[in-house]
Amino acid sequence: MKFSLIIPILFLASPLLLSGADWLQFRGSDNTGVATSSKIPTSLDKDKHIAWKTPLPGRGLSSPLVIGERVFITAASTSDQSRLHIICLNSNDGSVRWSREFWATGRTVCHDKTCNAAPTPASDGTHIYALFSSNDLICLDLNGNLKWFRGLMQDYPNASNSLGLASSPVITAETLVIQIENDSDSFAMGIDLQSGINRWKIPRTKRANWTSPVILKDGAVALQGSSGVTGINAATGKELWTFGDGASTIPSSSPSKDGSTLYIPSNGITVIKPRADNNTPEVLWQQAQLRPGTSSPLVHGEKLFIINRAGVLNAANRKNGERLWRIRLEGPFSGSPVTTGDFLYIAAERKGLLQCVDLRGEEGKVVGTIELGETILGTPALSSDALYVRSDMSLWKISEKK
Numbered sequence: 001m002k003f004s005l006i007i008p009i010l011f012l013a014s015p016l017l018l019s020g021a022d023w024l025q026f027r028g029s030d031n032t033g034v035a036t037s038s039k040i041p042t043s044l045d046k047d048k049h050i051a052w053k054t055p056l057p058g059r060g061l062s063s064p065l066v067i068g069e070r071v072f073i074t075a076a077s078t079s080d081q082s083r084l085h086i087i088c089l090n091s092n093d094g095s096v097r098w099s100r101e102f103w104a105t106g107r108t109v110c111h112d113k114t115c116n117a118a119p120t121p122a123s124d125g126t127h128i129y130a131l132f133s134s135n136d137l138i139c140l141d142l143n144g145n146l147k148w149f150r151g152l153m154q155d156y157p158n159a160s161n162s163l164g165l166a167s168s169p170v171i172t173a174e175t176l177v178i179q180i181e182n183d184s185d186s187f188a189m190g191i192d193l194q195s196g197i198n199r200w201k202i203p204r205t206k207r208a209n210w211t212s213p214v215i216l217k218d219g220a221v222a223l224q225g226s227s228g229v230t231g232i233n234a235a236t237g238k239e240l241w242t243f244g245d246g247a248s249t250i251p252s253s254s255p256s257k258d259g260s261t262l263y264i265p266s267n268g269i270t271v272i273k274p275r276a277d278n279n280t281p282e283v284l285w286q287q288a289q290l291r292p293g294t295s296s297p298l299v300h301g302e303k304l305f306i307i308n309r310a311g312v313l314n315a316a317n318r319k320n321g322e323r324l325w326r327i328r329l330e331g332p333f334s335g336s337p338v339t340t341g342d343f344l345y346i347a348a349e350r351k352g353l354l355q356c357v358d359l360r361g362e363e364g365k366v367v368g369t370i371e372l373g374e375t376i377l378g379t380p381a382l383s384s385d386a387l388y389v390r391s392d393m394s395l396w397k398i399s400e401k402k
Contacts, residue, residue: 021035021037021066021383022066022067022068022125023035023063023064023065023066023381023382023383023388024065024067024122024123024124024125024171025065025120025121025122025123025169025170025171026119026120026122026168026212026254027063027254027296027336027338027379028338028381028382030215031215032256032298032299032300033256033296033298033338034298034300034338034339034341035338035339035340035382035383036340036341037340037382037383037384037385039384039385039399039400040340040343040345040382040385040386040387040398040399041356041368041398042343042356042358042367042368043356043367043368044354044355044356044368044370045370046370046371048400048401049398049399049401050370050396050397050398050401051386051397051398051399051400051401051402052094052396052397053094053394053395053396053397054089054095054096054394054395055393055394056073056075056085056087056390056391056392056393056394056395057075057077057085057087058076058077058078058081058083058085058117058392059075059076059077059081059115059116059117059392060073060074060076060115060117060118060378060390060392061114061115061118061166061334061377062074062117062118062119062120062121062168062378062390063120063168063335063378063379063380063390064381064390064395065120065121065122065123065128065381066091066381066383066384066386066388067123067125067142068091069090069091069092070088070089070090070091070097070142071088071089071090071091071388071395071397072086072087072088072089072121072123072128073086073087073089073390073395074086074117074121074130074132075087075117076104076108076115076116076117080108081104081108081110081115081117081134082103082104082116082134083102083104084101084102084103084104084116084117084130084132084134084136084138085099085100085101085117086100086102086121086128086130086138086140086144087099087100088142088144089395091383091386091397094395094397097144098143098144100140100144102136102138102149104116104134104136105134105136105151105154106132106134106135106151106152106153106154106160107134107135107153107160108134109160109162109164110133110163110164111162111163111164113334113377114133114163114164114166115133115164116132116133116134116164117132117133118133118164118165119131119132119133119165119166119167119168119169120168120212120378121168121169122168122169122176123171124171124193126141126142127140127141127142127147127193128140128141128142129169129171129176129193131167131168131169131178133164133165133166134153134160135153135156135159135160135165135180136149136150136151136152136153137149137151137152137178137196138150139193139196148195148196150191152180156180156187157185158182158184158185159180159182159185159186159187160182161182161183161184161208163208165180165182165210167179167180167209167210167211167212167213168212169212169213170212170213170214170215170221171193172215172219172220172221172234173219173233173234173235174192174193174235175191175192175199175234175235176190176191176192176193177189177190177213177221177232177234178191178213179204179209179211179212179213179223179225181204181205181208181209182206182208182209183206183207183208184206186203186204186205186206186207186209187202187203187204188201188202188204188213188223188237189201189202190234190235190236190237199235199236199237200236200237201237202232202239204223204225205225205227207226209224209225209226211224211225211247211248211255212254213254214255214256214257214262215234216231216257216260217259217260219233220232220233220234221234222255222257222262224247224248224254224255224264224265225247226246226247227244227246227247228242228243228244228246228247229243229247229255229262229264229272230243231274231281239279240274240279241274241275241278241279241280241281242279242280243264243266243270243272243281243283245266245267245270246266246267247264247265248265248266248292255297256296256297256298256299257299258299258318260273260274261273261284262281263297263299263304265291265292265296265297267286268286268287268288268289268290268291269286269287269290269291269292269297269304269306269321270283270285270286271283271284271286271318271321272284285319285320285321287321289323290304290306290314290316290321290323291306291308292306292307292308293307293308293309293310293332293333294309294332294333294335295307295333295334295335295336295337295346296336298336298337298338298339298344299318300339300341300359301341302317302318303315303316303317303318304316304317304321305337305339305344305359307329307331307333307337307346309332310328310331311328311329311330311331311332311333311348312326312327312328312329313326313327313328313329313337313344313357313364314326315359315363315364324363325362325363325364326363327357327364327365327366329348329355329357330348330350330353330369331348331349331350332348332349332350333346333347333348333349334349334376334377334378335347335376335377335379336379338379338380338381338382338387339359340382342358342359342360343356343359343367344356344357344359344364345357345380345382346380347372347378347380347389348376349375349376350375351371351372351373352371352372352373352375352376352389352391353369353370353371353372354369354370354371354372354376354380354387355368355369356368356369370398372389372391372394372396374391374392374393374394375392376389376390376391377391377392378390385399386399387399
């Protein structure tokens with residue numbers, strides 16, 4: 001690794017007291033897509049429930065992060081998406097607290113549907129770690145001060161593909177875990193949070209992959225790819241176990257978890273549970289009919305929720321895969337659903353149609369919609385009394401107006 005490409009800056013952020021309402025990475029602080037809040041509107045009235053809308057300076061598929069009264073979002077601008085933006089907004093009124101811009105050092109070429117700001121950032125509560133498709137990795141404190149910057153393509157020039165990268169980093173065991181997987185130089189890395197230096201780097205299957213790591217118990221992460229799913233010690237990179245029966249590589253369709261049980265988009269849905277005394281996980285059940293589209297599966301309570309390619313939301317028994325009910329939503333969808341437990345939220349690509357589904361009855365029921373009028377490809381964020389949704393052009397806060 002070329003140490004000249006890491007720029008260390010004095011740590012200036014003051015400690016921030018985290019709350020259960022914070023949303024610190026893709027699909028929430030624990031990667032489940034589940035929040036405990038019950039104050040988010042469900043009827044979804046455009047006049048009553050759009051608290052604010054803030055224009056963004058460039059494109060992005062990344063989800064917002066929420067820490068206290070701050071909302072963080074990334075974007076990429078200019079015709080070649082070489083200008084990288086990290087923006088902090090006030091959650092109360094959508095005003096911009098600060099905005100930082102950087103020039104991309106790596107390849108910015110992406111498929112027309114995606115963009116350079118596709119990965120969702122991650123936070124440990126005191127720093128923001130933003131990864132872009134150009135393999136630029138930036139660490140800022142919560143006041144926008146640069147701590148370090150890495151242009152990973154300077155170290156690994158072949159770590160890219162012609163469609164762009166979209167895997168989102170996660171944080172566990174004081175380590176930032178990233179997947180950089182493509183047809184050439186494909187690998188996963190663990191990076192020290194304070195210095196930005198590699199803790200470990202392991203080779204991965206040489207095939208394009210857009211899924212994101214998922215945090216497990218005891219400092220482990222699950223890495224999904226075309227060959228299957230591998231459990232890794234996040235601090236050391238040591239392989240713990242392997243499921244080798246293949247899995248999805250679609251951007252949002254990462255595995256979901258319930259404790260130590262993993263629900264993998266593989267041959268429909270395959271459910272596995274790692275065993276401490278064996279490097280081959282136990283397969284609990286498999287259901288070919290529960291085949292996710294782009295969206296990740298979502299597990300909550302006794303149910304597993306799957307949105308298929310036709311935009312049909314399926315609810316199944318999480319213990320055996322028996323389908324309980326299904327309803328058709330208005331799609332298509334690129335992002336993944338999130339839930340407060342009683343209600344599920346997801347935004348369609350077309351017209352930015354945000355939909356709320358009541359999960360409490362014998363079958364699901366759409367109880368609220370808002371047409372935001374812009375194409376939405378990302379996954380919403382939940383925090384406290386609000387839902388945050390972004391398009392290429394705007395960021396919305398959906399809540400009861402104060």
